[in-house]
Amino acid sequence: MKVRELFSYCGLLIAAFMYAFIVFDVIVNPMNPDFAISAKVLAPIMLFMIGVLALGVYICKKIKYKKVLVLLGFCALIFFQAITINQLAVRYDVESWDMGVVFNAAQYYVANDTFDMGKYDYFLWFPNNSPLYNIFIFLFKIFAVLGITNVQLALNIFNAGLLLASAWFIEKTVQVFAGKEYTGTGIMMCVALCPFSLYAVLAYTDTFSMIFLSAALYFYVCAVKNKGNRYINLIMFSLLVAFGASMKVSVLVLAIAALIDIMLKSENIRQTTVSFVLVATISFGGFTGFKYAHEHSPFLPKYDYNLTIPYTHWVMMGLNGLGGYCDDDYQLITLKQPDVASRQKANIEEIKNRISNKGPVGMVYHIINKLSYIYSDGTFTACYKLDRSAVSASPLHAYVIYLGAKFYYLGYFSLSLFMAMLSMIAAGIFKSIRKRDTSAVMPAISLVGVTIFLLLWEARARYILNFLPLFILMAVFGIKQLFYYNKNQ
Numbered sequence: 413m414k415v416r417e418l419f420s421y422c423g424l425l426i427a428a429f430m431y432a433f434i435v436f437d438v439i440v441n442p443m444n445p446d447f448a449i450s451a452k453v454l455a456p457i458m459l460f461m462i463g464v465l466a467l468g469v470y471i472c473k474k475i476k477y478k479k480v481l482v483l484l485g486f487c488a489l490i491f492f493q494a495i496t497i498n499q500l501a502v503r504y505d506v507e508s509w510d511m512g513v514v515f516n517a518a519q520y521y522v523a524n525d526t527f528d529m530g531k532y533d534y535f536l537w538f539p540n541n542s543p544l545y546n547i548f549i550f551l552f553k554i555f556a557v558l559g560i561t562n563v564q565l566a567l568n569i570f571n572a573g574l575l576l577a578s579a580w581f582i583e584k585t586v587q588v589f590a591g592k593e594y595t596g597t598g599i600m601m602c603v604a605l606c607p608f609s610l611y612a613v614l615a616y617t618d619t620f621s622m623i624f625l626s627a628a629l630y631f632y633v634c635a636v637k638n639k640g641n642r643y644i645n646l647i648m649f650s651l652l653v654a655f656g657a658s659m660k661v662s663v664l665v666l667a668i669a670a671l672i673d674i675m676l677k678s679e680n681i682r683q684t685t686v687s688f689v690l691v692a693t694i695s696f697g698g699f700t701g702f703k704y705a706h707e708h709s710p711f712l713p714k715y716d717y718n719l720t721i722p723y724t725h726w727v728m729m730g731l732n733g734l735g736g737y738c739d740d741d742y743q744l745i746t747l748k749q750p751d752v753a754s755r756q757k758a759n760i761e762e763i764k765n766r767i768s769n770k771g772p773v774g775m776v777y778h779i780i781n782k783l784s785y786i787y788s789d790g791t792f793t794a795c796y797k798l799d800r801s802a803v804s805a806s807p808l809h810a811y812v813i814y815l816g817a818k819f820y821y822l823g824y825f826s827l828s829l830f831m832a833m834l835s836m837i838a839a840g841i842f843k844s845i846r847k848r849d850t851s852a853v854m855p856a857i858s859l860v861g862v863t864i865f866l867l868l869w870e871a872r873a874r875y876i877l878n879f880l881p882l883f884i885l886m887a888v889f890g891i892k893q894l895f896y897y898n899k900n901q
Contacts, residue, residue: 416676416677417676417848419676420676420677420850421845423676423853423856423857424841424844424845424856427838427857428845432838434783434784434834435831437783438784438787438788439451439454439458441780441781441784442454442784442788443784443788447819454824457825458831458832458835460828461828461829461832462836464832465601465832465833466891468600469594469600469888469891469895472596472597475596478592478595479595481595482583485596485600485603486579486580486599489575489576489599489603489608489609490572492603493572493575493576493608493609493612495808496609496613497565497568497613499807500802500809500812501564501565501802501803501804502797502802502803503564503801504567505519508801510538512801513534513541514544514545515567516531517535517545518545518552521711522549527712529713533719535712536715537720537721539703539715540617542706542709542712543659544616544617544620544659545711546709546712548567551566551570568612568613568615570615571614571615574620574622575611575612577623577627578619578622578627578881579598579599579602579608581626581881582599582601582602584598585598585626585629585630585633585881586888588633588639589633589637589885589888590888590892594888598888601833601884601887604829606790606791606825607791607792607880610791611792613798614797618660618877618878619878621656621660621663622877622880622881623656624653624656624659625656625666625881625882626881627648628649628653628656629666629882629885631649631652632645632646632666632670635649635687636677636851643686643687646687646690646691647690647694649670649691650667650690650694650695650698651694653666653667653695654694654696654698654699654702655698656878657699658699658706662862662865663878665861665862665865666858667696669853669855669858670854671692673853673854673857674691675688677850717752718752719751721746721747721755722756724759724760725741725755727868728745728763729741729742729870730868730869730870730871731763731770734782734871735871736871745758745762746758746759779867782867785873786863786866786871786872787834787876788827788873790826790828790829790830791812791826792874792877793873793874795813796813796814797874798813830883833883833887834883836887837883837886837887837890838890839890839893839894840886840887840889840890840892841856841886841893847893851889852889858882859886862875863876
């Protein structure tokens with residue numbers, strides 16, 4: 413066995429064991445603070461969902477008119493999105509969440525042609541939202557030129573369009589990666605996963621970055637499958653990763669995984685070197701350039717970076733409780749300090765204290781609980797967001813918000829479906845190792861990477877939402893490995 417193959421198998425094994433453990437962890441140790449999960453209910457539904465997924469892929473493979481199947485899938489997704497927009501819209505202008513601040517700041521600029529200085533501290537502390545702010549201004553100006561006055565409705569429709577575009581790239585990626593006979597399986601899973609519908613009215617960095625991640629994944633798969641020019645595909649991949657990462661830095665995980673994959677798989681030194689340099693330079697250089705351009709756009713004031721919030725703040729929050737957002741950490745530790753240097757010092761001191769207080773055993777339990785917290789919500793916190801500032805009461809709220817009397821239907825459906833996908837991913841990777849198939853190293857390492865990132869960072873289920881294209885691709889890969897593997901493919 414070659415050394416490169418050995419490292420490939422190690423990467424795959426880590427992914428397989430990690431997701432097998434996560435499924436077990438969620439079932440026996442659920443940590444969703446808003447939904448009481450019973451293992452006796454979740455486990456059998458999850459097993460049923462595994463059968464449904466396998467049957468769905470079987471039907472997609474057997475149907476002759478596959479383009480019609482894809483069209484029906486997109487029609488179903490549009491139908492569900494239309495219901496969401498009509499029945500479950502939330503008010504974007506309410507500043508109880510980040511979306512409200514960004515939305516209001518963009519509207520203020522378009523109306524007054526100047527930055528709202530009341531938002532200066534927010535964008536200084538959270539420059540990661542400057543790309544969305546700039547994009548919103550661009551969109552709102554277009555809406556104004558077109559005479560559109562209902563900005564919220566227009567934004568929801570645009571956001572739904574982004575989700576549809578992501579679904580299209582997912583469908584095409586599955587076709588290239590798994591084979592044309594799997595046409596329809598990608599869109600089938602998009603329809604089944606409720607975020608592709610429910611997030612239509614939650615226009616934020618999660619959905620706006622997903623389109624770049626899904627498109628980047630498509631071009632990378634085209635590169636490794638020799639569909640089109642390899643280097644052009646890698647350039648497109650890298651540019652899309654760079655821009656997506658300017659909105660969600662976790663998207664850079666794709667570039668890191670791609671660099672590892674290139675080193676492990678390229679057959680000659682020239683191809684390896686050129687591919688590696690292209691991806692590394694464009695992805696990381698582009699990310700730096702896009703980030704700088706967003707933060708220094710003409711729509712924002714000049715920042716005093718001496719007053720910013722250091723990255724250690726989010727690492728510190730990730731060590732508190734289940735690792736989610738903590739307002740006390742934000743207000744009483746970080747912002748209590750006057751400048752970035754003192755904030756950095758206070759954050760690092762608190763990080764050391766929390767690790768010391770937990771001790772080795774406590775840190776192990778923290779990681780176990782945090783993993784469950786991240787993966788214990790099959791709606792990816794959509795149902796929490798939909799309960800915030802709803803435009804109007806709807807009969808559907810009983811089914812789609814945590815406090816709804818009948819939420820358990822959607823809660824168990826969405827979580828069991830996601831756990832079924834993770835189970836198929838883990839089992840499929842184990843099977844691929846046995847068959848000496850290393851084709852899925854890049855997406856597998858990407859999923860490991862984002863999970864490790866969130867274990868170190870502030871975390872919640874919403875932060876893996878934009879990685880759904882990878883989960884879907886790997887779920888189809890798992891089903892193919894388990895039931896339809898052909899070593900000549």
